[in-house]
Amino acid sequence: MERVIVVGAGVGGLASAIRLQNDGYDVTLFEKEPRAGGKMNRIVEDGFTFDVGPTIVMMPELYREVFELAGRDPDDYIPMVAVEPLMDISFSADERVRLSNNLADITATLESVSERDTEGYLRYLGVLYKRFLIAKNNFLQRSFRGPLDFYNPKSLVAGLRLHTLGDAYSSVSRYVADERLRKSLAFQTLYIGISPYEGPSLYMIIPMIELLYGVWYMPGGMYTMAEGMARLFQELGGDLRTSSPVEEIVVRRGRAKGVIVDGAFYPADAVVCAADFPYAMKHLVKDERARGSYTDEKIDSMDYSCSCFILYLGLDKQYPAESLHAIRFASDFKKNVTDIFDEGRFPDDPSFYLYAPSVIDPALAPEGMQGLYVLVPVACLPEEGADWSEEAVASYRERVLDLVERETAYDDVRDHIVYEKLYTPADFAERFNAYRGATFGLRPTLLQSNYWRPHNKAEHCKGLYFCGSSTHPGAGVPIVLLSARLAAEELRRDDRSRRKRAGAARRAAKASEGCMSGRNSSAAEGRASEAAALGKEGSR
Incomplete structure (x- = not known):
């Protein structure tokens, strides 16, 4: 096995591509967006820089492992600093707690x-x-x-x-x-x-x-990790192709044979799919036998994680916030969670998360200014669609900003917004193929975890492997990095078995050839002796 195609240059796709390229495979990585990273992406506009998705670095040894396995110093790609305090938590306007490492x-x-x-x-x-x-x-x-x-x-x-x-x-x-x-x-x-x-x-x-x-921070934001992995992959000789959405994972006679991109077929000995598993099964794996039990009906009936409504705010003021991360809890947290997971509606009283990277990294905002990321957990998109119209989004925005001003250090934030961008579940579905806009993939319920979560090796298709938040072991950047490790290990395990079988077959063929050669030689000698005897008899 030599040629491997990886579908999707998110965290899992980049990490698996690096591992396989470093192991000697010829890896091509296709990504639908103009740059690598998937949800670990960035917005750079008007002098402000925002992380699109993940913002918290935990278990840094798993981040560093991707670079160390290739013999690189992780500090050359992803330098990190410890975050202290860990987080500010607000329970009301007058009740706050600061957590520390x-x-x-x-x-x-x-x-x-x-x-x-x-x-x-x-x-x-x-x-x-x-x-x-x-x-x-x-x-x-x-x-x-x-x-x-x-x-x-x-x-x-x-x-x-x-x-x-x-x-x-x-x-x-x-x-x-x-x-x-x-x-x-x-x-x-x-x-x-x-x-x-x-x-x-x-x-x-x-x-x-x-x-x-501990919790850590990478100068430049979380996109530093995606950028570093993309650079390492290419340094190792990998072929990264952005703005190249995969249209189909081609399966022939029960084996993945490559992908179709822009109508063209790209052959491979194996395919690693890092696109969101439910999306991939429904839209990329078109061979029904290769999908096994993951029919459209089953995919639709599975439980999906919540999504996110995010405000990216550029402010022409620096606020006296000391914490990189902060949480505001709804007064009735259980009802807040019920609104999201049971009722499927925007919470009446939303909890939210604040991320202010320019507090620790002033280069992410113009001088004297500040960037603020406000994330509200919300329901994923229902099958029949959800109300994310302009009017609804404007209403949700006002509800959140009211609470930000009333219960956090950003007490007059509306007056200082000079740049703004919004992401809704519909954006996560459209930009990153997150099925139903579920930012974290399949919900990790008991029956959608461990053995019961989609496996890293396809069960009904040879040469096809999966990684990402909807596959084992689950969501979150460190866990997706583990998913990439497992997918690469599964591919190598199958390749070793194939090589071992091929070697055994060659040895058997060679031994058989030797036996046939010996038998042919003996037969020739017999024929020569017989001819000689006949010659002597004729001369008499």
């Missing part, structure tokens, strides 16, 4: 609530760390090919030790009584697009990772 500071913050909750909080982090190690060693870093990869004594015991049947919010509530602390621990499940009242308690490892491993 520093153990002494976080302990002081917790003790200001109660010593009992401090003890419970720290004890819970220990419980989560134990579960994290179980998940990492048994599920997150393993792919699943067949039932026995999951339904075996070791995996089943590990699953029981994870206590996945309870939801995230109930899990933290057993250790912490204060409602504010419960929210500050439970809301991070929204990072991967699932309600803390629904998501398996396993996903409480996210706040543990933040607190124990």
